Amino acid sequence: MxxxxxxxxxxxxxxxxxxxVTKYVSFVPFDVEVKMQEQYMSPTLSCLEDPNxxxxxxxxxxxxxxxxNIYGYxxxxxxxxxxxxxxxxxxxxxxxxxxxxKFNLSVLPYFxxxxxxxxxxxxxxxxxxxxxxxxxxxxxxxxxVNAILETVEPHSIVFIDGPLxxxxxxxxxxxxDEKLRENDCIPLYFVKNSDSRLVIAQDLKLSNEFNSDFxxxxxxxxxxxxxxxxxxxxxxxxxxxxxxxxxxxxxxxAERVEMHSSTFEKYRSLMPAITDLIAYFYLVQGDLLNPQxxxxxxxxxxxxxxxxxxxxxxxxxxxxxxxxxxxVRFG
Amino acid sequence: MKMWIVSGTEGELIKLVSSKHVDGxxxxxxxxxxxxxxxxxxxxxxEKSYQxxxxxxxxxxxxxxxxxLQQDQECKNIVLAREIRQFPLRADGLFSFIKPNDVAxxxxxxxxxxxxxxxxxxPIFLATSFxxxxxxxxxxxxxxxxxxxxxxxxxxxxxxxxxxxxxxxxAMKYLIEQFLTHEKGAALAINVKSTDLLTMDxxxxxxxxKLKKQTQEEWxxxxxxxxxxxxxxxYVPAGSQKYKxxxxxxxxxxxxxxxxxxxxxxxxxxxxxxxxxxxxxxPNIFRYWKERVHGEEITFRKFISWFRMHATKENEYTxxxxxxxxxxxxxxxxxxxxxxxxRSLESAIDFFDSQERDCIAIREDHILVSGKLSxxxxxxxxxxxxxxxxxxxxxxxxxxxxxxxxxxxxxxVLIVIDEVHHFYKSSASVQALEELNAIxxxxxSEKIGVIxxxxxPEDLPGGLTSIVNTRIFFRSLGNVGRKFGIKExxxxxxxxxxxxxxxxxxxxxxxxxxKFPMSLMGVKT
Numbered sequence: 001m002x003x004x005x006x007x008x009x010x011x012x013x014x015x016x017x018x019x020x021v022t023k024y025v026s027f028v029p030f031d032v033e034v035k036m037q038e039q040y041m042s043p044t045l046s047c048l049e050d051p052n053x054x055x056x057x058x059x060x061x062x063x064x065x066x067x068x069n070i071y072g073y074x075x076x077x078x079x080x081x082x083x084x085x086x087x088x089x090x091x092x093x094x095x096x097x098x099x100x101x102k103f104n105l106s107v108l109p110y111f112x113x114x115x116x117x118x119x120x121x122x123x124x125x126x127x128x129x130x131x132x133x134x135x136x137x138x139x140x141x142x143x144x145v146n147a148i149l150e151t152v153e154p155h156s157i158v159f160i161d162g163p164l165x166x167x168x169x170x171x172x173x174x175x176x177d178e179k180l181r182e183n184d185c186i187p188l189y190f191v192k193n194s195d196s197r198l199v200i201a202q203d204l205k206l207s208n209e210f211n212s213d214f215x216x217x218x219x220x221x222x223x224x225x226x227x228x229x230x231x232x233x234x235x236x237x238x239x240x241x242x243x244x245x246x247x248x249x250x251x252x253x254a255e256r257v258e259m260h261s262s263t264f265e266k267y268r269s270l271m272p273a274i275t276d277l278i279a280y281f282y283l284v285q286g287d288l289l290n291p292q293x294x295x296x297x298x299x300x301x302x303x304x305x306x307x308x309x310x311x312x313x314x315x316x317x318x319x320x321x322x323x324x325x326x327x328v329r330f331g
Numbered sequence: 332m333k334m335w336i337v338s339g340t341e342g343e344l345i346k347l348v349s350s351k352h353v354d355g356x357x358x359x360x361x362x363x364x365x366x367x368x369x370x371x372x373x374x375x376x377x378e379k380s381y382q383x384x385x386x387x388x389x390x391x392x393x394x395x396x397x398x399x400l401q402q403d404q405e406c407k408n409i410v411l412a413r414e415i416r417q418f419p420l421r422a423d424g425l426f427s428f429i430k431p432n433d434v435a436x437x438x439x440x441x442x443x444x445x446x447x448x449x450x451x452x453x454p455i456f457l458a459t460s461f462x463x464x465x466x467x468x469x470x471x472x473x474x475x476x477x478x479x480x481x482x483x484x485x486x487x488x489x490x491x492x493x494x495x496x497x498x499x500x501x502a503m504k505y506l507i508e509q510f511l512t513h514e515k516g517a518a519l520a521i522n523v524k525s526t527d528l529l530t531m532d533x534x535x536x537x538x539x540x541k542l543k544k545q546t547q548e549e550w551x552x553x554x555x556x557x558x559x560x561x562x563x564x565x566y567v568p569a570g571s572q573k574y575k576x577x578x579x580x581x582x583x584x585x586x587x588x589x590x591x592x593x594x595x596x597x598x599x600x601x602x603x604x605x606x607x608x609x610x611x612x613x614p615n616i617f618r619y620w621k622e623r624v625h626g627e628e629i630t631f632r633k634f635i636s637w638f639r640m641h642a643t644k645e646n647e648y649t650x651x652x653x654x655x656x657x658x659x660x661x662x663x664x665x666x667x668x669x670x671x672x673x674r675s676l677e678s679a680i681d682f683f684d685s686q687e688r689d690c691i692a693i694r695e696d697h698i699l700v701s702g703k704l705s706x707x708x709x710x711x712x713x714x715x716x717x718x719x720x721x722x723x724x725x726x727x728x729x730x731x732x733x734x735x736x737x738x739x740x741x742x743x744v745l746i747v748i749d750e751v752h753h754f755y756k757s758s759a760s761v762q763a764l765e766e767l768n769a770i771x772x773x774x775x776s777e778k779i780g781v782i783x784x785x786x787x788p789e790d791l792p793g794g795l796t797s798i799v800n801t802r803i804f805f806r807s808l809g810n811v812g813r814k815f816g817i818k819e820x821x822x823x824x825x826x827x828x829x830x831x832x833x834x835x836x837x838x839x840x841x842x843x844x845x846k847f848p849m850s851l852m853g854v855k856t
Contacts, residue, residue: 059397100351101386101402250391284400286389294400298386 012107012309017096017151041202044235048243048264049228051199057226059249059283061276068186069156070097072295073148075140076303080312082321085113086132091306092143093299094151101298104151107306110139134168141169145176154183157274159281159295164189164258165232165240174239177260186267186274189242190293191256198232217246217254224249226275231261247275249282250291333471335363335410337433345375345429349408356382356408358459359822360844361468362438362476363412371419371427374438374446375412376841380461382406415841416446437471443478447839452479453509454553455834456846463826467549467846475552478845482514484801484838485745485780488771492788493805498830499784500527502803503747504850506782507531511561511702516743516778518704519729521722522565523715523750528706529578531853532563539856546849555851562703566693568718569685571711577855586693586707587685588720591629594727595621595655596766600719600754601675609668615652616662622653631683635676642669675716682717693721695728699739709753719754727766733777734769743778746770751783752790771798801836805829 040046049055064070075092088110096102111126112135118128129135144162152158158180164173164187180187199213200206210216217227227246234240244258257278264271281293292300316323335347335357347363357363357380365373388403412435417426443457454477457468468476485506493499507518508531522528534557537543550556566586567573574580595614602610620637621629641650642664649663664672691697698705709718726746732738748754755767770779783799785791788807806827822844824833831846 062398065400097400097402099401100405280397283397284388284392284403286391294403298402301386 011109012105012306014103014105017094017102017104018098041230044233045198045202046231047228048231051228051230053228054221054225055228055275057224057247057249057279058276059224059280061273062280064157064270064273064277065097069153070295071095071148071152071156071158072097072160072293072297072299073144073158074161074296074299074303075143075147076300076307077140078307078312079136080316080321081324081327082316083324084321085111085115086136087111087312087316087321088136088139089307089310089312090139090143091303092147093302093306094147095295095299095302096151097295103299103302104147105302105306106143106147107309108143112136112139137167137169141172145172148187149176149179152180152183152185154185156180156183156185157277158185158187159293160187160189161292161296161300162189163191163194164242164260165234170234170237170240174260177263181260181263181266186263186270187259188274188278189258190296191258192253192291194256196256199227199230213246214254214256217248217256218252221246221248221254223251224279226279227254229264229271231264233261245275247278247282249279250286250288252288253291255282255291332436335408335435337365337429337431337435339431341411344378344411344413347410347412347435349410350434353408356380356461357410357437358461358466360457360459362443362457363410363435364438364442365429365433365435367427367429367433369421369427371417371421372442373414373417373427373429374442375414375429375435376843377410377412377459379411381409383409418445437469438476439470440474440476443476447478447842449479449481449838451513452481452484452838453506453513454479454848456549456552456848457842458831458844458846460822460826460831460844463823465828465831465844465846475549477553478839478842480801480836480842481838482510482743483775484836485510485782486743486774486778487800487837488774488780488798489782489801489803490788490791490796490799491782491784491803491805492786492791492807493832494786494807496829497805497807497827498832498847499786499805500749501830501850501854502805502832502847503749503782503784504528504531504853505847507704507745507747508850508852510743510745510780511704514743514745515701516745517699517701517739518745518747519698519725520704520706520747521718521749521754522706522708522710523718523753524710526575526578526710527749528747528853529565529575529708530855531704531706532579532582533853533855535849535851535854537849537854537856542856549848550851553848555848557851562700564697564703564705566697566705566707568682568709568711568714568721569687569690570681571708571714575708575710585685585687585690586721587687587690588683588717588724589629589692590631590634590683591621592692592694592724593617593683593720594724597720597723597727600721600723601672601679601716608662609664609672612650612652612662612664613672615654615660616650618655619651619653619659623651623659631676631680635673635680638669638676639673642666642673678713679717679720682714682721693725695725695732698725699729699732699742699744701742715753722748722754723766726770729779730766730770730773733779734773740777743780745780745782747782747784749784751785751795752792755792755795768794768798771795801834801838804833805831 072095078089080087091107094104112129112132114130118126127135177187195212200210200216225248229243229245231243241261242258243261243264244256246254246256248254282291284294285292285297333353334350338348339346359377359380361377363375385405386403456475456477459466459468491499510516520528563582565583569585569587595618598613598617620634648666648669649661652660652662709715774780783795804824807824834845
């Protein structure tokens with residue numbers, strides 16, 4: 001029987017990023033401004049450029065590498081189902097591109113259970129949850145927000161894996177986004193998989209031809225092109241507003257980059273240079289089957305290594321957890 | 332500080348990863364020290380070392396003519412090393428682990444001295460290899476690291492192999508020099524080529540500035556200033572070219588062998604490519620002639636005449652013999668064998684019983700002089716067969732004097748036989764190697780060491796390779812090293828640079844790759 005659970009001893013925190021070496025250049029937008037002719041396509045979606053035009057991107061334009069701090073974020077999660085509840089190991093990594101890649105890595109264990117004796121627990125690692133999936137998402141978004149806010153310095157471009165707006169996480173993410181922006185940071189969110197139909201739903205012809213916006217972008221963009229920028233505003237909460245575009249830097253798949261509308265407004269003159277830098281980062285990573293921007297890919301490497309640190313089955317045995325039959329059978 | 336961090340194990344080897352302060356690759360052969368949490372020092376030797384690119388960028392960016400991210404250039408040095416010692420030893424009889432996350436640094440000279448404790452020995456530099464390039468091992472302060480190989484190991488017999496120009500001869504000179512200086516022994520060397528060993532009374536001169544600087548650093552590290560003066564004599568077979576260019580004339584003496592003194596078994600030296608049966612017979616035939624036939628004058632010429640008389644159809648090519656035990660018998664030889672023996676005997680005839688002025692009949696007491704180097708010069712034409720007889724004769728006399736008569740017990744002896752296959756064929760029979768075997772086997776008790784040198788180790792008689800306990804391979808062809816017990820490290824013998832050698836020694840089995848220092852005397856580049 002599970003007695004006292006103490007997960008503190010298996011937490012890992014490695015802080016490798018030195019804040020002393022940050023470069024800070026006072027922000028003065030200087031780039032050529034993107035011409036924006038906003039076209040309202042629906043009550044929630046408008047196009048900020050010509051929706052039928054594909055815009056060229058230039059991966060050789062990487063001046064921002066020297067002018068901004070560059071950060072990447074990703075996480076890796078390992079779940080383990082025990083009779084007593086779910087164990088969740090969340091490894092999150094923030095990397096900073098200095099002379100070498102620097103990283104902050106934390107691997108945090110959580111115990112999610114519906115045992116009522118934990119209903120009033122004050123322990124951060126042990127969560128009473130009747131809806132484990134919801135609690136899991138809360139943990140992930142907390143981890144992401146904390147890791148980024150604790151690490152990222154002013155005047156940074158932050159490349160973050162996952163969407164800005166989506167479900168219950170939106171509130172936390174938008175709040176984080178605001179704080180970053182207050183520090184002269186440009187948070188950019190990257191989405192690889194989505195069945196969103198925001199763009200094609202506005203045009204019968206497109207919705208006849210394409211299954212999703214990703215499908216449309218993959219077919220309509222050529223290598224080295226991006227789509228127009230689109231603005232989406234949540235119909236219930238106007239704070240949950242984002243601007244996004246599809247970018248195709250490599251053969252095959254397109255990816256979606258999104259940012260808060262306020263970010264876009266504040267830094268709109270820098271958008272050509274930012275999309276160029278994004279294209280460069282896709283090319284540097286160069287994985288045709290799993291396209292990612294380089295800072296996110298490096299953060300992912302560290303996050304995965306974080307999970308490898310721990311021999312989780314042995315650890316759980318020592319802590320007194322008993323695996324479910326399916327956990328034993330299928331891992 | 333440059334450090335390597337233990338990340339785990341691969342088989343018997345410890346795996347280490349370089350820390351961020353390391354900006355290069357630790358070559359194979361380097362030594363690392365891990366000090367564990369109990370203050371036990373673990374010394375490891377690197378057997379494999381390579382670089383690992385941590386964040387390999389995509390080839391696409393090369394294709395797109397894009398600049399590479401500086402961060403993507405970060406590399407780590409991955410090292411696989413074998414633990415060879417740990418000290419101090421634990422009181423409970425166990426040996427300590429090297430644990431993941433333990434930290435290693437380069438081993439210091441003091442730690443090398445601690446684990447290889449020989450105080451009396453000849454120093455050689457530890458060496459490393461990477462990408463078929465050799466370099467001397469250095470500590471963190473870039474000082475050269477060396478070990479001392481005990482002189483006692485020389486008495487367990489040594490084999491040195493290497494191609495021409497690989498550093499084999501210089502190493503022999505160095506060993507002779509160290510032996511004379513520190514062991515105060517008597518050295519006998521056979522010179523078979525040019526003036527290789529004939530200028531050992533002359534200080535080394537180096538014209539190449541780079542080599543000169545490297546050599547000076549080696550000598551400074553070892554505290555060498557100038558060579559001790561030792562007695563040096565060159566013995567040249569009578570009738571052959573006595574003086575050679577660049578050789579000090581006053582060191583040269585003509586020598587001969589008196590047939591009356593000749594050990595019958597020494598005649599095995601004249602036998603080239605003949606049957607074992609004939610090899611067994613010739614000493615007994617000679618003994619018969621010497622004991623039963625000769626007149627007042629015992630000369631080589633007369634023995635040949637007598638031999639020729641019996642090597643006829645009328646005498647059915649049958650010879651009387653007298654064994655060491657005094658038993659008489661008769662033995663028929665094949666006519667072809669008789670002809671071959673006669674041809675060999677006649678080629679050496681002029682070197683025996685010479686009446687030349689100032690020519691001395693060489694004896695063991697000329698050789699067995701403390702601090703003296705005697706070189707027998709067999710580089711002139713046709714002297715090799717005589718040399719083979721002479722060598723056997725002298726070895727036999729040295730053995731007799733030291734082992735049987737108990738003389739010269741205070742004089743250690745080092746015998747250096749270059750191009751040993753000229754004197755002992757690779758197919759030599761057990762009997763043909765008898766006296767050499769006897770000497771080699773009593774080497775440790777009587778302090779007699781033999782260095783067998785050859786370009787190709789496969790030229791050495793099988794019977795000899797099994798009695799040597801130190802094998803030194805300079806640059807050699809093919810995989811001969813593996814055949815002769817040099818293995819484990821990923822170093823190719825064929826790629827060794829001059830002076831660098833793989834070594835396998837019972838005295839210091841952990842030492843693998845070394846650089847021999849330049850001798851203070853006798854080298855001219």
